[in-house]
Amino acid sequence: xxxxxxxxxxxxxxxxxxxxxxxxVLAKDVVAEVDLPRFDRSAxxxxxxKAEETVGTTQxxxxxxxxxxxxxxxxxxxxxxxTGNALPKGADAVLMLEDAxxxxxxxxxxxxxxxxxxxxxxxxxIEKGQVAVExxxxxxxxxxxxxxxxxxxxxxxxxxxxxxxxxxxxxxVELGSRLRKNQxxxxxxxxxxxxxxxxxxxxxxLGIAKDSVAETVTKLNxxxxxxxxxxxxxxxxxxxxxxxxxxxRKTGKPGIIVHGVAMRPAMPTALAVVDGKPVLILPGxxxxxxxxxxxxxxxxxxxxxxxxxxxxxxxxxxxxxxxxATSLGRRNFVRVRxxxxxxxxxADPISARGSSMISTMTHANGYVIVPETREGLxxxxxxxxxxxxxxxxxx
Amino acid sequence: xxxxxxxxxxxxxxxxxxxxxxxxVLAKDVVAEVDLPRFDRSAxxxxxxKAEETVGTTQxxxxxxxxxxxxxxxxxxxxxxxTGNALPKGADAVLMLEDAxxxxxxxxxxxxxxxxxxxxxxxxxIEKGQVAVExxxxxxxxxxxxxxxxxxxxxxxxxxxxxxxxxxxxxxVELGSRLRKNQxxxxxxxxxxxxxxxxxxxxxxLGIAKDSVAETVTKLNxxxxxxxxxxxxxxxxxxxxxxxxxxxRKTGKPGIIVHGVAMRPAMPTALAVVDGKPVLILPGxxxxxxxxxxxxxxxxxxxxxxxxxxxxxxxxxxxxxxxxATSLGRRNFVRVRxxxxxxxxxADPISARGSSMISTMTHANGYVIVPETREGLxxxxxxxxxxxxxxxxxx
Numbered sequence: 202x203x204x205x206x207x208x209x210x211x212x213x214x215x216x217x218x219x220x221x222x223x224x225x226v227l228a229k230d231v232v233a234e235v236d237l238p239r240f241d242r243s244a245x246x247x248x249x250x251k252a253e254e255t256v257g258t259t260q261x262x263x264x265x266x267x268x269x270x271x272x273x274x275x276x277x278x279x280x281x282x283x284t285g286n287a288l289p290k291g292a293d294a295v296l297m298l299e300d301a302x303x304x305x306x307x308x309x310x311x312x313x314x315x316x317x318x319x320x321x322x323x324x325x326x327i328e329k330g331q332v333a334v335e336x337x338x339x340x341x342x343x344x345x346x347x348x349x350x351x352x353x354x355x356x357x358x359x360x361x362x363x364x365x366x367x368x369x370x371x372x373x374v375e376l377g378s379r380l381r382k383n384q385x386x387x388x389x390x391x392x393x394x395x396x397x398x399x400x401x402x403x404x405x406x407l408g409i410a411k412d413s414v415a416e417t418v419t420k421l422n423x424x425x426x427x428x429x430x431x432x433x434x435x436x437x438x439x440x441x442x443x444x445x446x447x448x449x450r451k452t453g454k455p456g457i458i459v460h461g462v463a464m465r466p467a468m469p470t471a472l473a474v475v476d477g478k479p480v481l482i483l484p485g486x487x488x489x490x491x492x493x494x495x496x497x498x499x500x501x502x503x504x505x506x507x508x509x510x511x512x513x514x515x516x517x518x519x520x521x522x523x524x525x526a527t528s529l530g531r532r533n534f535v536r537v538r539x540x541x542x543x544x545x546x547x548a549d550p551i552s553a554r555g556s557s558m559i560s561t562m563t564h565a566n567g568y569v570i571v572p573e574t575r576e577g578l579x580x581x582x583x584x585x586x587x588x589x590x591x592x593x594x595x596x
Numbered sequence: 597x598x599x600x601x602x603x604x605x606x607x608x609x610x611x612x613x614x615x616x617x618x619x620x621v622l623a624k625d626v627v628a629e630v631d632l633p634r635f636d637r638s639a640x641x642x643x644x645x646k647a648e649e650t651v652g653t654t655q656x657x658x659x660x661x662x663x664x665x666x667x668x669x670x671x672x673x674x675x676x677x678x679t680g681n682a683l684p685k686g687a688d689a690v691l692m693l694e695d696a697x698x699x700x701x702x703x704x705x706x707x708x709x710x711x712x713x714x715x716x717x718x719x720x721x722i723e724k725g726q727v728a729v730e731x732x733x734x735x736x737x738x739x740x741x742x743x744x745x746x747x748x749x750x751x752x753x754x755x756x757x758x759x760x761x762x763x764x765x766x767x768x769v770e771l772g773s774r775l776r777k778n779q780x781x782x783x784x785x786x787x788x789x790x791x792x793x794x795x796x797x798x799x800x801x802l803g804i805a806k807d808s809v810a811e812t813v814t815k816l817n818x819x820x821x822x823x824x825x826x827x828x829x830x831x832x833x834x835x836x837x838x839x840x841x842x843x844x845r846k847t848g849k850p851g852i853i854v855h856g857v858a859m860r861p862a863m864p865t866a867l868a869v870v871d872g873k874p875v876l877i878l879p880g881x882x883x884x885x886x887x888x889x890x891x892x893x894x895x896x897x898x899x900x901x902x903x904x905x906x907x908x909x910x911x912x913x914x915x916x917x918x919x920x921a922t923s924l925g926r927r928n929f930v931r932v933r934x935x936x937x938x939x940x941x942x943a944d945p946i947s948a949r950g951s952s953m954i955s956t957m958t959h960a961n962g963y964v965i966v967p968e969t970r971e972g973l974x975x976x977x978x979x980x981x982x983x984x985x986x987x988x989x990x991x
Contacts, residue, residue, distance in 0.1 A: 219771065223790045237955075240778065244952065246833070284833075285767060285880065285952070287778040326953040334958065341985060342790035343957035346882055349783045350954055354772040372680065376614065377749040383635065383682040388744045395618045395737035438641070485680065487741055512986060515910040557639065557680070558721040559745055560632075562738035563729065590736060591907060 204500040204511035210477065212359045212507045219354045222340050224401050226507040229357040231334045231348050236324035241288045245319045248279040248301055248308055249292035255313040263302075263309040279308050288320060295319035327351070337509025339401075359507030364397050364498075365424030366390055367407040369417060369436035369445055370485055375409065388559065389434040389483075389490045396494050400502050400512070412436060417448035425452060425478055429505060432498060435485030437469040445482050449473045452480075463573060464532040467493035487559045492534045492568075495589075514567070514587040519548035521584060526577040535578075536565035539592050548586050566590035599895040599906035605872065607824075607902045608755045614743055617735050617753055619796050621902040624752040626729045626743050631719035636683040640714045643674040643696055643703055644687035647711040658697075658704040674703050683715060690714035722746070732904030734796075754902030759792050759893075760819030761785055762802040764812060764831035764840055765880055770804065783954065784829040784878075784885045791889050795897045795907070807831060812843035820847060820873055824900060827893060830880030832864040840877050844868045847875075858968060859927040862888035882954040887929045887963075890984075909962070909982040914943035916979060921972040930973075931960035934987050943981050945973075961985035 214228040243249065250266065254277060258264045266279040274280055274291040282288065282295060293316045300312035327333055333351055334344045340358075348356060368387040376386050387409055394404045405428045410417045417436065424431040436445040443460070450456045453475040460471040460482075466489035471482035479501055483493040503511040519539050527533035537548040548569065551561045567586040571578055578584055609623040638644065645661060649672060653659045661674040669675055669686035677683065677690060688711045695707035722728055728746055729739045735753075743751060763782040771781050782804055789799045800823045805812045812831065819826040831840040838855070845851045848870040855866040855877075861884035866877035874896055878888040898906040914934050922928035932943040943964065946956045962981040966973055973979055 220786055220789075223793055238952070239775070239780075242952075285765075285780070321952050326955050333955070342787045342794065343886065343954070343985075345790055346783045346787035346886075347954045347958050349771050349781055349786050350882070352771075352775065352781060370680075376744050376747075380634070380747065385634075385680070386744055386747060388741045391615055391744050392737045392741040394615075395740055398618055399737065487745070491738065491741075510986075510988065515912075515983065517910075517912065557633070557637075557716050559738070559742045560721050560728070563742050588910065590738075591905075593905065 203497070204504060207501060207504045209479075209501075209504045212362060212505060214357050215360055216355050217358050219345055219348055219356055222356060222358055223342065223345060224339060225358040226339050227334055227336050227344075227356060228359045228507060230332045230336050231351070231353060231356060233327045233329050233331050233333050233351050234353075235351060236329050237326040237350055238321050238323055241323050242321050243282040243284060243286050243288060243295045243319060244321050245295055245297050246283050247281075247295045247297045247319065249274060249282045249288045250279045250294055250296050250310070250314065251276070251292060252294040252314050252316040252318065255294075255296065255310050258310045258313050260311040263311050265307050265309055268303070268306050268308055279310075293317065293320070335509075337507060339506075339508060339512070361401065361403050362430065362502060362505035363403045363405055363428040364502065365405040365407050365428035365431045366393050366397075367417075367420050367424060367431065367433045368409045369412065369433060370409070371412045373409045373435070388487050389485065392487060392491060393432055393434065393483075393494060393498075396491070396498070397502065400499065401506060402502050407431075410436075412444055414444060414448045414451065417445055418451050421448055421452045421475075421480070425475055425480075428478075430479045430481070430501065432481045432483060432494070434483045434490045437471055437482050437484055443471075446471050446473070449475065449480055449482065463530060464492075464496065464534065465528055466534065467496070468531070470497065472497065486557050488536075488557065488562055491562060496534075514589055516585050516587055517546055518583050519546040519586050521578050521580055521582050522547050522549045524577060524580040525550045525571075527571045527575065529576050530573050532573045533571040534568050535571060536561050536568050537586055538565050539567050539586055539588065541592060546592075548584065566592060598892070599899060602896060602899045604874075604896075604899045607757060607900060609752050610755055611750050612753050614740055614749045614751055617751060618737065618740060619734060620753040621734050622729055622731050622739075622751060623754045623902060625727045625731050626746070626748060626751060628722045628724050628726050628728050628746050629748075630746060631724050632721040632745055633716050633718055636718050637716050638677040638679060638681050638683060638690045638714060639716050640690055640692050641678050642676075642690045642692045642714065644669060644677045644683045645674045645689055645691050645705070645709065646671070646687060647689040647709050647713065650689070650691065650705050650708040653705045653708050655706040658706050660702050660704055663698070663701045663703055674705075688712065688715070730904075732902060734901075734903060734907070756796065756798050757825065757897060757900035758798045758800055758823040759897065760800040760802050760823035760826045761788050761792075762812075762815050762819060762826065762828045763804045764807065764828060765804070766807045768804045768830070783882050784880065787882060787886060788827055788829065788878075788889060788893075791886070791893070792897065795894065796901060797897050802826075805831075807839055809839060809843045809846065812840055813846050816843055816847045816870075816875070820870055820875075825874045825876070825896065827876045827878060827889070829878045829885045832866055832877050832879055838866075841866050841868070844870065844875055844877065858925060859887075859891065859929065860923055861929065862891070863926070865892065867892065881952050883931075883952065883957055886957060891929075909984055911980050911982055912941055913978050914941040914981050916973050916975055916977050917942050917944045919972060919975040920945045920966075922966045922970065924971050925968050927968045928966040929963050930966060931956050931963050932981055933960050934962050934981055934983065936987060941987075943979065961987060
């Protein structure tokens with residue numbers, strides 16, 4: 202829903218070598234300029250024949266054909282072919298190796314074949330003029346394979362979006378520095394960048410802004426200039442004030458569109474647009490910022506990549522091992538660890554408490570979305586889980 | 597099963613910056629050298645207090661505490677704290693902003709708090725000495741975040757395996773060349789490389805060997821010298837002869853271990869080991885080579901990456917839209933297109949025919965494994981699908 206409503210400028214495109222295009226998003230349909238296969242070819246090892254000349258044969262009443270090695274098959278002749286070989290002109294079927302017997306320069310036909318038998322017909326895979334791969338999909342190995350088979354080695358893909366990332370907070374320091382008292386590392390910088398990279402977007406690290414509107418405005422402006430979108434973390438309800446939203450308002454129009462979302466965690470999330478570029482303001486708590494990214498940044502980046510459809514998490518049904526209480530009026534994102542027991546899937550809720558506990562995200566492999574109309578889930582209730590990591594022990 | 601039995605030398609390890617380690621496999625447990633959080637900190641915006649001094653308060657019978665801004669909280673004092681701030685010494689709870697009223701340099705306490713209330717205790721997320729992230733897992737954003745929070749910025753990961761890829765066949769030409777009559781492009785080279793890259797392995801392109809044992813031996817030797825494993829495609833039952841298996845036998849010991857697998861497609865697959873390095877010989881048909889890769893190369897590469905568990909496809913249950921016939925005595929891998937209708941998942945089998953039709957892999961988004969003990973699946977039967985691409989239209 203969010204994905205469909207997002208209004209994003211169509212991303213720029215570029216031509217790119219097929220062999221460098223894994224995971225890129227196709228920007229123009231690839232239309233077959235040839236039939237595939239390009240010629241009628243044998244689907245087995247055997248003898249190319251004229252089907253009508255094999256009618257009525259059995260092992261006890263075989264017919265004998267003369268072996269030939271020409272591109273044109275004459276009457277009462279057969280040509281040896283291997284899987285994938287082109288059929289000679291005039292042949293319309295292939296007799297399997299084991300259904301015949303070669304004697305010197307002749308072959309005894311033991312079994313009749315029907316026209317088209319054991320033949321991959323020209324155009325059977327794809328016909329000239331058909332759309333082979335549609336624009337707006339992410340190119341997986343199988344798509345590259347089909348495009349390569351068509352003889353295309355340059356394609357038109359979307360350019361990668363660049364997302365600028367800004368951490369805010371007086372207590373933050375960069376990874377690798379020495380922590381002084383009461384300081385913490387800018388964990389979100391690394392996590393949000395990694396989440397962007399997993400989707401295939403590029404990132405620009407704007408570093409850390411102290412709790413100062415002026416400094417935040419300067420860094421936001423840099424991000425808006427150099428990147429296609431900005432994601433900040435922290436400073437959305439710092440000390441009761443809304444430092445980053447205030448700063449965003451000073452960078453341009455229309456500014457903040459939404460501030461505060463009826464969800465948990467990540468309630469103080471704000472969404473903004475400045476001069477046509479999206480700005481996503483996430484909370485500083487690492488778990489809240491990851492959930493906020495999941496809900497808002499994932500569909501946004503999918504759209505910026507040029508994808509026709511947002512990439513969703515794989516879903517499965519699992520039974521809750523415990524009941525959980527959630528807040529009525531808020532959409533709750535509850536982390537769970539899904540495991541399999543006796544062919545059944547179970548979801549173990551992970552400490553609903555503390556969106557500051559990043560270890561809950563490594564213990565969980567999915568989350569359930571408890572709607573705002575409910576006050577929780579019951580033990581034993583079967584519910585849909587969105588999986589962000591594998592189920593351990595299941596192969 | 598196959599994964600567990602694979603005997604692979606433990607891959608080499610190297611130290612690597614955390615921020616370059618997304619998707620790498622951790623080689624040594626990361627053990628917490630500090631508590632996380634490092635100090636008791638506030639989970640909300642409010643006032644750090646001594647819980648016992650708030651007992652019995654109500655809005656109509658408030659207690660008054662003096663505001664202070666020191667690192668040590670004296671008796672009958674409170675200190676303003678924001679989410680994430682360290683608690684002053686002597687404080688053991690945080691009163692929420694809305695449960696108090698600030699009047700000049702004092703604060704009226706309206707609600708009692710219990711010890712520990714609204715406090716993230718030191719070590720609550722992870723305690724010093726605990727294993728934060730276990731060796732053998734692939735590092736996702738959440739793992740990097742947890743490691744970063746612990747102040748670790750260099751970790752020990754496994755080196756990436758390098759897989760050499762060789763296409764064989766007189767009819768093959770490289771992408772980008774001009775096709776002459778009856779030639780086809782080396783599609784498998786690109787597809788197999790892309791499948792390796794998706795898993796995170798590096799590849800070495802050995803190009804194409806003509807149907808000659810001598811040429812194949814030369815290229816295999818180069819691959820065995822420069823890479824950790826070799827995957828070939830084609831030439832495993834060429835013209836009734838086993839060109840690549842014959843060549844592998846000439847490269848070293850023990851050579852071919854398995855040749856021919858009771859599966860469909862990819863029956864002529866062969867598995868070999870030469871001087872301790874795995875050699876996987878896949879059929880030339882593009883679909884067969886992809887299925888062969890899925891069944892044998894995926895678990896092999898997972899093990900070579902250092903993963904403790906093979907990464908499996910996400911699975912779901914879907915109802916077959918049509919019956920399909922499969923061969924008794926062979927494990928059949930049937931491509932299907934899964935779609936959702938009225939909250940139910942359906943699997944549409946894609947032309948069981950022709951493992952040469954690469955378009956069947958782009959139309960499908962998963963496959964079902966029909967066991968060798970069955971002769972097919974029935975229409976309406978619910979069966980497990982292994983998903984290799986998304987379900988369209990589901991978000």
